[in-house]
Amino acid sequence: MPGLDLDRLSPWLAAALPGGGTELSAELLAGGKSNLTYAVTDGTSTWILRRPPLGHVLATAHDMAREYRVMAALQDTDVPVPATLAFCDDSDVLGAPFYVMERVEGRPYRHSAELEPLGAERTRRISEALVDTLAALHAVDPVTVGLADFGRPEGFLGRQVRLWKKQMDASYTRDLPAAEELHRLLAADVPAESATGIVHGDFRLDNILTDEQDRPAAVIDWEMATLGDPLTDLALMCVYGRLGEQVKGSSVVDVASAPGFLSEDEIISRYASRSDRELSRFGFYLGLASYKLAAILEGIHYRHLHGQTVGAGFEGVGEVIHPLLDAGLTALKESY
Template sequence: MNPSQTGHAGLETIAEVDPDALLGWLDEIGIHPTGTVSAARVGTGQSNLTYLLSDEDGRRWVLRRPPLGHLLASAHDVAREAKILNALADTDVPVPKVYGVCTDENVSPVPLVVMEHVDAVVLDNLPAAEAIDIDTRRHITESMVDTLAKIHAVDIDEVGLSDLASHSPYAQRQLKRWGTQWEKSKTRELPALDALTRRLAASIPEQHETRLVHGDFHIRNVMIDPETGDVRAALDWELATLGDPLADIGSTLAYWPSSDEPARSAAPVELLDGFPSRDEIGAAYIARTGRDPKALEYWHALGLWKVAIICEGVVRRAMDNPSNRAAAGVPTVQMVDMLIEKATEVADRAGLAEPDSSAPGSDIAPGVRPVS
């Protein structure tokens, strides 16, 4: 491409990226765009930023980079995400192909990942979901459950992911990590969250296995074949780790709204006819995998707690740097409050204990007491 072409103006829309240097790096990894190249921010994701690259022949690629501004330690690691996708390339888990990871600071001050563009849809808007018939909508959820089961069946030693994260008890790790994230990103004090954190720490179920965990599995993080309803690709692996697989389905349930609750997103496609209820999804996963339904209630509560903390972090990043805002807007503190209220209801239903706040012991994380 001639550096004087206006296509470079499109590439300049990628935050902090030098367009000429990026095109040079793409050439080095075997991607040779034709004519003018455009770049457009896509998706409603509130964390890593995603761009669609297009050339004049209609070819497309996807570029990912971390959000702008100050990042918390270990967060938004796109190179780690690429490692996971590469490890899963020859498994039954549907993932996009990674073409390369750029760590050249002449191209970008932060790492970039370029991967294939999957010819499928993301149901992050109502028109896309409404265009799919009711029977296909139900199959989408069946395929999502099947995909999650495939993720949890991956042999982590065989694919080279046994060193991805600690093999120590997962719930304790999650409570420490997200409790710390809350302290670093909160915009105000929230006693209800602190109380729930203590209850979760006091009621951890026994962990029977250590598996690959996606960490953020919901309907907006999968790409769907609109004709068949099959999951063509599982996306956004930045929170993936090793741990209790029930945590994943717990997060899926946390993101899945019911008709009597405030929506989790600007486009609550899950409430359309044909999509099953949250309880049906949980039951389908348990039937598919044979895992413990009682422990799932705990992980549903923890999933809601974690999503609330993630939302608070998004609110904080948008306050610090408005360029991080996605087109669909950002969560509100009211949504965070609602998620904690719902998580407390789930904890009540699951019978999670309310520990004595004066009990001795050091904290797992700020405001978190260890299991007695």
């Protein structure tokens, strides 16, 4: 299996997890367009293993130690996360650092077609819980949970603008004039940050496992977590909703178009009622989120062109970037 040598993993797992068997089998879980996620079993127990993608890897975007640390820190908070079990920084085992966590039962809803059979009332509850979980995360005091040194919150927004420009440049395969213009406008008018909090970095419904009672069972995919301005999470979630409306029928997440799902205005209003953060410059955050997502997708597009992706669904990623950048330019004119 690409990225997972079970012969090397077996002795490590048996030593790291008491009772872990050595006769292992594994399955690559669907939807892993960045870090690779596997279900590993010894026939009795099943665990989830996360490792970086193969080939071209963007700097800072696939740090397994950071992902493991933030989930471990949130274990006793109101934010549901899987139990972290073991971390390995020995690249001789799988060729890269990785970690193992518990398997949590739940569904990562990605498309509106998956929510529609539930009905509008259940879909609304799920989207309300999504916003409430984000507000709960942003209410956690990083110092209290041992994450005081997890990031550099001062100047966070300016660094984000510079970081995603570097990531975009690192995945260069073509000219993107709209990306250049969006970056120029963002860099020229960076607002002051809101109060420091824990930033998930890719918060959306398919990064939450929802249980059969429509409750969040676990927030997953913490690979871009840091300390900084939490409003970037809210903006990115909104941009995913906008993108899904623009490119229906693609592999892009489009749950926000399901009947009953909170509208963007309702999402922002519900979040605002559970937070004291200032939203008057939210248009900037939407523009930054659009640029960030475009840089991430361009990295995936780069890996696909070079045969370094695992799984299906990558063919149309490159075309998604154009409407995303246009929406980012429009967002900079919006106010709240």
